[in-house]
Amino acid sequence: MNIQRDRTEDKQFVYLFSELDRVRDLVGSDWEEVRGVLGGKGANLSEMYSLGVPVPPGFVISTNACTDYLESESTFPKGLWEEISQVVTDVEKQAVKGFGDAGNPLLLSCRSGAKFSMPGMMDTVLNLGLNDTVAHGLLELSGDERFVYDLYRRLIQMFGCVVMGLPDDIFETVITHERERCGIQSDSEMGAEQWRLVTRRFKEIYRAHTSLEFPQDPHEQLRMAVAAVFNSWNGKRAIDYRNAARISHDLGTAVTIQAMVFGNMGDRSASGVAMSRNAASGEKDLEGDYLMNAQGEDVVAGIRHTRPLAELQDDLPDIHAQFVQIAERLEQHYRNVQDMEFTIEEGKLWLLQTRDAKRTAQAEVRIAVDMVEEGLITRVEAIQRVQPEQVDFFMHPQLDTAAVPDATPFARGLNVSPGAAVGVVAFDAAITERWATQEDRDVIMVRPETKPDDVHGMLAAKGVVTCRGGRTSHAALVARQFGRPAVVGIQGLSVDLEEREMHIGDVTVKEGEWISIDGTNGIVYLGQLPTLVPDLSSPHLLKLLTWADEIRELGVWTNADYPRDAERARAYGAEGIGLCRTEHMFFEADRLPIVQRMIMARDVGERNEAIGELLPLQRSDFAGLFRAMDGCPVTIRLIDPPLHEFLPSHDQLVNELADLKLQIQHFDTMAAIDAALDQIRVKQNYLEQVEELREENPMLGTRGVRLGILLDELTRMQVRAIFEAMIQCQRDGIDVQPQIMIPLVSHVNELKLQKETLESEVQLVLSENNNPEVSYQFGTMIEVPRAALTADEIGLVADFFSFGTNDLTQMTYGISRDDGERFLREYQTHGILKDNPFETLDWEGVGELMKIAADKGRAGNPDLHIGICGEHAGDPRSIQFCHELGLDYVSCSPFRVPIARLAAAHAALEKK
């Protein structure tokens, strides 16, 4: 049915579901644009309508109305209300009911629906149009008092909370009290009497808290509800969500107004939600939850235990068959898994909404790959659907239950978000956030159920546990989206918020005690269990990554200091080592004493002796790496950190000395005193050295190439170790491709001098070994702004550049990463910085320097090979920048390698 309306204004704010073509006339056929106007929910309802899917009649108030409203200080834009009134009439005609007509009442739902789905964040009011008169009329029509007062009390409660901003508790307490008074377990057992009483109490509460009567004019109800949805766009929860999900704040929300249909009209009525595929595993199984004789919100809120969709076959086989057919049609149409809400009103199926389903990362990957194989989507689409960060979830630890055969399963629930998490229990979002961010503790948040208010706690937590809720509950959706392992709907689990403890059976866990959760299998264990990192065994993921490899242009290398890391990274697809931090080898227990002797040496002879002892150790380190990376480049960075890092800390020594001096007063034998004096001398000696080496700003001090130049012998030792290892490995048939990298260069002359030292030592090693053929690359980190600015000169001396974006960010921003947190957090709060520049590359500043460096470097040396080995190399948005800059490779930690492979493919597709 397509009803034509008169238009007096050019600007149309309101569209009937049947008016999808008008929107297309306005913004074109691009679905993104349509969703931009109607919101996801409104667009989908309109589209479902056009697909012939049974949708209750209704209309959409466009996002433009919302933004106009918010810009004009919360007043309805001119003409909006007139349009609404007009289309309400249209809906009345379609429904053959009257809004406010006690004799044949039309009830309306009012839902928000923004361009991007923001589950549970925006607000909804159901049953608009009910008032005392209509309630009476409806009672007469239906003869079901329980139904009518259940509707009415719901309206008042939702209206009170959503529109008037009253706390939910004040209503819930009434119901709880009433249940207790009647000795009733659940709301579904409440009778007509109870709901009538509750309705009356609700009206009193409404009046008491708002000093107003609950509005009796249905149109007034509607107007206020629409305004409330508009306003909710700028509510704190919505803003927090958009910040977390990186959604723009100026889109606004559409409002969908739709005739109510009732799943709670008796035994041939039901409400449910369903997904066209399994949202956790990705398997092609239609699955869902429903409740007979209930409204939809009962299903989503997870307060009542739902039934699996398959059982609907038994209850209402025709409806089930119809639903299966519709779900199939919707999936085919949208070429994506659908998350659907439906209501069965007295044996008639209505689809209330459909949307692309939230799913786990595992499901995302499997569905994308399956859909390619079903011919539904292309490989490129599959790649684009999987966000690089989702691959991270495949790398999540799993509980190593094999290691602890007697681990105690504390509780079992629904496995709604996979992976393992180990942490201390916290019972609310505030404590979770405080412990996690301020005290850096691993926290598992445990709640009776979660609501949008809890999201900040879920984000801060390692994992989530709830007592109630199903697979599609708020807790499940959010946990999956943000990759937090979660177990929900644990029967028998109760949380005592007064005593700060939880119980199941006779087991009690207090807040602050450790638990371990297995989100993959839905089990909670007592205590701290060890975790295992999985190999990337998913065949779907491997397939997807192989497709990504065919598309990406960036090489993906890894930062690895040990053969075991190198092997793992290779298994994950790394094509080379972009950074081996040789000094990490110096910190090993058997070497540290030698390194300390080198530093404390009183003369060059002593120093060189210690350096000599390090040679065979480093040689075998390098040989191990070369073997692990046979045939791939291995970039070895010569020593970087300041020497004092290898000595005990200054404060520690001062304290130890003070203690010794105090103790010595209590010794009474000469031997004891002498021994203490000896210790004092040793520590004093250390302290003097530490004080001599101590720097005001070690980040800007004697480290990197500066150290390499001052300690020429150390540089020579490292070069010798590399080339001796290379010669050894080559003799064993290993293909060794070393790249020697000099850190912290700021002036081309530093690099020249190091190159001379290297070349003369290489000559020496080669001539000692019958002059074998070797080939290697010599290059430098670009991590000091000056190096970037003078990259034309530096490029002439280097075979390769590797951006050290950690240091480069520190120096370009003038922010020490160690010290910056104090104000960086404040900066993000104030909106001064959108991202932490140490997490996501600062395109405008640091990126500008990188561009200068790449351009200048290549201008002088067109063969220059350029990569990045800072931590940004594993961050998808930074990888996109690296691709746009035309870098040759990114080098990230082994665990980020698969993510980088996918991100690099995304970047390549993005640019096309």
Place this chain on the structure above:
Amino acid sequence: MNIQRDRTEDKQFVYLFSELDRVRDLVGSDWEEVRGVLGGKGANLSEMYSLGVPVPPGFVISTNACTDYLESESTFPKGLWEEISQVVTDVEKQAVKGFGDAGNPLLLSCRSGAKFSMPGMMDTVLNLGLNDTVAHGLLELSGDERFVYDLYRRLIQMFGCVVMGLPDDIFETVITHERERCGIQSDSEMGAEQWRLVTRRFKEIYRAHTSLEFPQDPHEQLRMAVAAVFNSWNGKRAIDYRNAARISHDLGTAVTIQAMVFGNMGDRSASGVAMSRNAASGEKDLEGDYLMNAQGEDVVAGIRHTRPLAELQDDLPDIHAQFVQIAERLEQHYRNVQDMEFTIEEGKLWLLQTRDAKRTAQAEVRIAVDMVEEGLITRVEAIQRVQPEQVDFFMHPQLDTAAVPDATPFARGLNVSPGAAVGVVAFDAAITERWATQEDRDVIMVRPETKPDDVHGMLAAKGVVTCRGGRTSHAALVARQFGRPAVVGIQGLSVDLEEREMHIGDVTVKEGEWISIDGTNGIVYLGQLPTLVPDLSSPHLLKLLTWADEIRELGVWTNADYPRDAERARAYGAEGIGLCRTEHMFFEADRLPIVQRMIMARDVGERNEAIGELLPLQRSDFAGLFRAMDGCPVTIRLIDPPLHEFLPSHDQLVNELADLKLQIQHFDTMAAIDAALDQIRVKQNYLEQVEELREENPMLGTRGVRLGILLDELTRMQVRAIFEAMIQCQRDGIDVQPQIMIPLVSHVNELKLQKETLESEVQLVLSENNNPEVSYQFGTMIEVPRAALTADEIGLVADFFSFGTNDLTQMTYGISRDDGERFLREYQTHGILKDNPFETLDWEGVGELMKIAADKGRAGNPDLHIGICGEHAGDPRSIQFCHELGLDYVSCSPFRVPIARLAAAHAALEKK
């Protein structure tokens, strides 16, 4: 006489003095180019020859010969020796004598002469051509045995030292011994017998130390001497000098070979040096020193007490008159003060060399201005002649003898280099350098006389004293050139190097004791006298600076925190304050406790109370500055340093606490223990705060705008103080032009936020004060690389930029100025860096960033006013860069303002 020679080679290495035109044919008429080939000395001799000045015949071996020689591993380039042999024949013809001809011997001098004068640094051998046979012949010709053996012993000694590298001492000891043996005071009293003996002993010493006979072949002598001069170019002394004087190392030296004339041929013979104007004051007085019957080296070495040139009028009036005329002619020709060497041989005057005279800064200025007024040079030339750093000498302290009426003049000597210096006595260059650079002590170097070996000590010293030597002695020349106050030629002063003390009369001063020297008046005082900073009262300098002001395009502002600094800077010509560091005001004794209370505050209330107490103090600070700078811009930088700088140091607190805990064990009254415990608590409290504020890299930590944002109230207080002071001053008729400057901005949003804070506080202050009219500028330091890179955005929010090149250099180079010295010194030694980037702006790196910032900033905001307030703003080469960058002004310390005025004029002229 112009002798034509056959040339078989295209390449000519050797030029007779008469062949100046051949050089001009080769390199053009540019005198710089000619000097590049012949060296300063050779070019001048050739030119003097062409001017008709009496010059002993000779020729020049070009610098090309030297560089070819050094490049080909110290072998004479092909054809060189043949050319030399040929022109020796030409000289023989001109002198009508024969080289090695015992019957009519020609003796030759061999002197180095590079493009730029390097006094005493390069080596000279005189009397080449003497051997046993020639000595006999000369003896027969002259009949003067003393003269002949004096020549011969000189040849052996100089040849031994210069050519064979023997130490001078081994020869000098023989002479001293011989003098003592004969009871003779000075060399001039030595007779024929003594010199013959000395000659014999010298030959034995030569043989003993070289295992060779002293060469008897005159041509062999010449060949070896020329090679020695070539080699001396790469001697340590020469390299040190060139480093200090910033002369390129690849120019090479020419060698001048010239017929010897003898000032020691009896009573109508003499040697002398002279300057055409007074080299200390610049007065137009021909002055010099001469010795009758002596060779020139006796005059320069300062071993014998010389006579003033005026007395020559009595000894040889005709010669004196001839010399006065020649000096005048040379000055007119060269348009510069001439430093001349002359010899009178048996009543005939020969000019040995002339060159532009070294002079004091005061003389430089006076001569330049005088010569403009004499019509000799233009104003531009005058400005270009005075190096900006020379102006610094006008700013040197003078002894404040009025303050100490009973100051004891310890000794009087020649006032060869003006200014005052106060320091501890050191008796050799090594100790001077060690004390000055490693222990940071003020040192006065005292030497019997100075030699080139002593230059590094003179550079390290605050002042120089010598026992012997005249106005043109080595000590005097070097001290003047490098601006070290010096008193030389102190009769009766002796230095005992064994006992490490000096004596004059019965007064003894030990090494390490304090003295004060007045180089302006030539007086040495015992002890530490106070010093006075002179006003720039020289009318010549004021005139020169006024001329400079007409030429320069850069504004010259000053960095001043107090009214007294502002007043001084204005007197020196500053046109505004480019940087007032408000935190310096916080360190004042009466404020520090308030600042500490602010930091230690337990809550916002306490903190704001302390901030409130600072308000009236800051207000009066600013009012003082505004009054001092009436009509000029005053740039006020809001708080910059990290808060922990205002608290006691961490280590100090730790040590004090440890001491207190040790002490407490020995107290035996409860009262004493309680008091100590109280103290411990207070210090513990400080320590906790310091530890909380402590940062790994404070340079990259919470300071600058970051602090201003975190401590919003402090920002508001400073803004309030500025505007309240402004309103106060405006009411008194002062023209106030405040510029509020935000430090350490890295992101435009920081600046925006501060601007909002500022504007809201300004509105508040204005409305409290009946809304007076105020105008001000708001701007930012550009001292973080990111700010430079994003200057387009930042420029839109700022009225002005001020480059903070100290921080910008630190971050661009990744070098902490506090910590960098350890390797920066090494870097300069290794030639990795030519300059310390904290002294002279790094054009390539930091400069590139500044260029980016200026270009981007102005692209967005064409009205943007740009200056610089880092320490580089007072460095002439950095000022040149600022000019080329098109900055609006430089802002330096008050004492550098006159230097900057001149440097800015130089920069403007340079660019034209």
